[in-house]
Amino acid sequence: MVQPDHTHAPRPVPSPYTGRQEIDLDQVREMLSHFTYSDHEEAQELILSALQEINEHFGWVSHEAAEIVADHLGTSATRVFAILTFYADFRTTPRGHHHMLLCHGMSCYVMGSSKLVQKVRDEYGIGDGDTTPDGQLSVQVANFCLGVCDRSPVVKLDDEYYGHVNADDLTDLVNRAIEGREAMHASEVNHG
Amino acid sequence: MVSVKPSAHLTRLNSKDDYIAFREHAHRKWDALWNGDATLVSVGVGSSSIAKGALEVLEQAHQVAGDAIVREVSGNGAFWMEPWIEIKRPGVDPVVYGPLTVDDVAGVIAGTRDDLAVGVRGENPVGDIRPLTEIDFFKHQVPLLTRNAGVIEPDSIEDAIARGAYDGYFKVLFEISQEQAIAEVTTANVRGRGGGGFPAGIKWESGRKARNNPKFIVCNSHEGEPNVYKDRHLHECDPHRILEGIMIACIACGAERGYNYIGGEYPLGIRRFRKAVANAERLGLIGKNVLGTGKNVAIRVRTGGGAYVCGEASALMYSIMGVRGQPRTKPPRSVEEGLWKRPTVANNTETLANMPDIIVRGGEWYASLGTENSKGTKLMTMQGPSKLSGVVEVEMGVTMRHLLNDIYGGMREGYTFKGIQTGGASAGPITEDAFDLAIDFDSLGPLNGMLGSGGWVLFDEDVCAVDMARYLTAFSRYESCSKCVPCRLGNPALVEILDRIRFGRGSLEDLALIRRTSSHIIELSLCGLGQVAPVPLVAFLDTYEEEFRQHIVDGVCKCGVCPISAPSRETMLEEVAAD
Numbered sequence: 058m059v060q061p062d063h064t065h066a067p068r069p070v071p072s073p074y075t076g077r078q079e080i081d082l083d084q085v086r087e088m089l090s091h092f093t094y095s096d097h098e099e100a101q102e103l104i105l106s107a108l109q110e111i112n113e114h115f116g117w118v119s120h121e122a123a124e125i126v127a128d129h130l131g132t133s134a135t136r137v138f139a140i141l142t143f144y145a146d147f148r149t150t151p152r153g154h155h156h157m158l159l160c161h162g163m164s165c166y167v168m169g170s171s172k173l174v175q176k177v178r179d180e181y182g183i184g185d186g187d188t189t190p191d192g193q194l195s196v197q198v199a200n201f202c203l204g205v206c207d208r209s210p211v212v213k214l215d216d217e218y219y220g221h222v223n224a225d226d227l228t229d230l231v232n233r234a235i236e237g238r239e240a241m242h243a244s245e246v247n248h249g
Numbered sequence: 250m251v252s253v254k255p256s257a258h259l260t261r262l263n264s265k266d267d268y269i270a271f272r273e274h275a276h277r278k279w280d281a282l283w284n285g286d287a288t289l290v291s292v293g294v295g296s297s298s299i300a301k302g303a304l305e306v307l308e309q310a311h312q313v314a315g316d317a318i319v320r321e322v323s324g325n326g327a328f329w330m331e332p333w334i335e336i337k338r339p340g341v342d343p344v345v346y347g348p349l350t351v352d353d354v355a356g357v358i359a360g361t362r363d364d365l366a367v368g369v370r371g372e373n374p375v376g377d378i379r380p381l382t383e384i385d386f387f388k389h390q391v392p393l394l395t396r397n398a399g400v401i402e403p404d405s406i407e408d409a410i411a412r413g414a415y416d417g418y419f420k421v422l423f424e425i426s427q428e429q430a431i432a433e434v435t436t437a438n439v440r441g442r443g444g445g446g447f448p449a450g451i452k453w454e455s456g457r458k459a460r461n462n463p464k465f466i467v468c469n470s471h472e473g474e475p476n477v478y479k480d481r482h483l484h485e486c487d488p489h490r491i492l493e494g495i496m497i498a499c500i501a502c503g504a505e506r507g508y509n510y511i512g513g514e515y516p517l518g519i520r521r522f523r524k525a526v527a528n529a530e531r532l533g534l535i536g537k538n539v540l541g542t543g544k545n546v547a548i549r550v551r552t553g554g555g556a557y558v559c560g561e562a563s564a565l566m567y568s569i570m571g572v573r574g575q576p577r578t579k580p581p582r583s584v585e586e587g588l589w590k591r592p593t594v595a596n597n598t599e600t601l602a603n604m605p606d607i608i609v610r611g612g613e614w615y616a617s618l619g620t621e622n623s624k625g626t627k628l629m630t631m632q633g634p635s636k637l638s639g640v641v642e643v644e645m646g647v648t649m650r651h652l653l654n655d656i657y658g659g660m661r662e663g664y665t666f667k668g669i670q671t672g673g674a675s676a677g678p679i680t681e682d683a684f685d686l687a688i689d690f691d692s693l694g695p696l697n698g699m700l701g702s703g704g705w706v707l708f709d710e711d712v713c714a715v716d717m718a719r720y721l722t723a724f725s726r727y728e729s730c731s732k733c734v735p736c737r738l739g740n741p742a743l744v745e746i747l748d749r750i751r752f753g754r755g756s757l758e759d760l761a762l763i764r765r766t767s768s769h770i771i772e773l774s775l776c777g778l779g780q781v782a783p784v785p786l787v788a789f790l791d792t793y794e795e796e797f798r799q800h801i802v803d804g805v806c807k808c809g810v811c812p813i814s815a816p817s818r819e820t821m822l823e824e825v826a827a828d
């Protein structure tokens with residue numbers, strides 16, 4: 058019998074979102090230590106990737122973190138900020154405790170995502186890139202496709218995807234997320 | 250940096266003979282796997298199936314598989330059967346089951362859930378289960394680029410090699426010259442899949458002739474359009490094919506380094522591509538003195554940050570160089586002065602993914618597929634209320650009628666056809682009179698449509714033409730890089746006019762104003778984004794003018810979408826009074 062060449066350990070089921078917000082600068086330095094380069098050109102090529110890793114990990118990039126990136130890669134903080142404010146993926150303010158990615162790609166648009174964007178505005182008073190004043194919920198309206206079009210309109214709340222979402226479901230989902238992590242665990246989630 | 254490690258058992262190959270021996274080993278291993286006496290349980294894991302719980306299914310498969318070998322393969326493009334599991338039992342062809350839940354896994358593996366079977370991946374029926382190729386969705390496809398989808402484990406370079414990966418690279422390294430390689434690409438007449446349709450052979454030839462050194466190859470995997478996900482799919486199911494395409498381009502054009510710029514939106518595809526690079530590096534297919542040939546090939550992976558305009562080739566290069574991705578004026582063209590001011594050949598992912606087959610099977614073979622002016626196959630996606638959904642690969646020249654009705658199963662129940670938006674936010678909608686045209690790079694042009702990257706968006710009678718035109722225009726407004734005035738100010742102006750109409754304050758002069766403003770933006774903008782930004786709007790106006798007029802003249806949005814049709818304060822008060 059042939060053995061597979063790379064036995065897979067079962068992959069962990071995505072854990073509930075932990076709402077990381079504080080940026081631990083020592084951790085940023087540790088992350089950056091893996092970004093090594095052989096010349097100035099390569100260092101510049103790494104700026105975006107470094108910012109992405111920080112943004113992905115903490116949900117945003119602070120001034121201090123941006124300065125550390127600039128120092129590490131031999132560039133100016135201004136240049137790093139020019140990047141942070143140009144690319145839509147980056148946030149320069151902390152995310153909410155729960156983060157919603159609301160797909161507004163073309164399939165989701167056709168299937169009614171505008172109503173969801175409006176619902177978030179009506180119910181929580183926030184739009185793309187905003188966070189509620191109590192810090193509970195932030196939202197990003199995705200201008201691209203999340204790649205699950207057969208379930209449009211699609212919302213990704215923390216680590217879970219929800220399909221065929223209508224405006225009423227949306228507030229239910231958010232309320233369940235805010236009320237307690239237990240209720241959010243994957244086993245209970247209806248995938249749409 | 251999130252480093253992806255190569256598979257531990259791989260070691261460096263130093264010569265042609267080393268490679269040939271390794272390839273034989275990979276083939277033997279593959280044959281033993283599929284002809285052995287073990288049961289194989291393959292779970293289709295891709296970003297679309299993960300969203301539906303495929304990782305949980307995979308974990309469950311590991312839990313209950315017993316002696317069976319569990320494999321993590323990619324999705325196969327058929328979103329409607331996800332999550333799925335394929336079971337290969339000794340002596341018969343593999344059977345695919347789906348869509349299923351975690352609770353079904355044990356039964357499927359035990360062989361008690363044939364009710365969930367979709368079909369056999371192979372020619373022979375298994376019991377009552379018929380081959381997948383008899384199902385319409387698969388029957389009409391021509392899988393070249395996607396033939397490994399759902400078959401190989403994307404993380405295993407040996408699986409890929411056993412299925413023919415890197416044979417084209419081997420050929421350009423050892424058997425044919427740069428000129429011959431480019432001649433095959435030219436004969437194949439493969440046109441750029443990034444939307445423009447520029448012949449790749451011509452671009453490669455200019456790249457080879459450029460005298461400034463070093464030179465670079467850039468694979469454009471940005472795919473920031475809201476209407477398509479075919480490059481993401483390709484990364485997830487066969488990263489080796491893309492990598493090999495880049496490596497072939499490096500050798501053919503004499504470039505020492507290739508880049509793959511991947512949109513940040515697909516982490517799984519990025520991870521699988523990085524793994525392919527790590528394994529190819531470990532084997533010595535990439536690096537210095539590749540297989541003892543004296544040739545050096547380096548590969549770098551760079552990821553985007555969610556700006557659509559970075560798909561434009563010059564903006565993409567700025568983005569790689571770590572600045573804002575804003576397009577520049579041409580000339581100089583990228584093949585003369587691109588990344589780091591060096592000659593750079595930029596191609597779309599799908600364009601490059603075609604190269605291995607073109608090199609191995611020859612340009613003439615490739616040119617026998619497709620239409621007069623557009624050769625080969627095309628990856629396509631269908632969004633909106635079609636019965637089935639997913640990525641398909643069809644021969645160029647397919648008709649929309651065939652694609653929509655036979656492959657995607659037609660409209661979903663309860664929806665009435667209104668149109669199909671083409672070319673993402675760069676072209677206009679087509680209606681049923683375009684349904685019998687053979688689709689290729691040029692055929693839809695006279696009808697305001699465009700093949701573009703192959704992402705079709707079906708929309709139904711409940712979608713308001715004015716609102717959809719606004720959606721598309723607002724996309725371009727949002728994505729404008731703001732470098733030049735016509736695009737930066739013109740697109741907001743168009744959105745403002747459209748909002749006037751949506752709110753019931755438009756006038757008939759606004760229709761003329763839309764056309765005038767649009768032609769300014771189209772004529773005066775610096776890059777491709779601005780030059781096509783108003784095209785969808787103008788095309789919607791051409792196709793659905795009646796609906797625009799209804800908003801303006803009658804004050805109604807018949808779809809009930811625009812704010813104009815929300816009950817006014819007065820009618821609401823009247824209703825309350827009547828209660």
Ligand SMILES: Cc1cc2nc3c(=O)[nH]c(=O)nc-3n(C[C@H](O)[C@H](O)[C@H](O)COP(=O)(O)O)c2cc1C
Binds near residue numbers: 473558596600
């Ligand atoms: C605004 C804009 C966005 C683009 N986005 C992409 C993209 O996401 N992927 C792509 O391959 N080409 C994109 N292109 C086209 C590229 O500029 C370029 O023509 C293409 O990558 C060349 O490869 P090809 O000849 O293989 O098509 C875009 C162009 C413009 C103007």
Ligand code: SF4
Binds near residue numbers: 728734
């Ligand atoms: S046309 Fe638009 S996207 Fe292109 S350079 Fe001008 S402002 Fe930027």
Ligand code: FES
Binds near residue numbers: 205209210
């Ligand atoms: S457009 Fe929303 S998932 Fe594709």
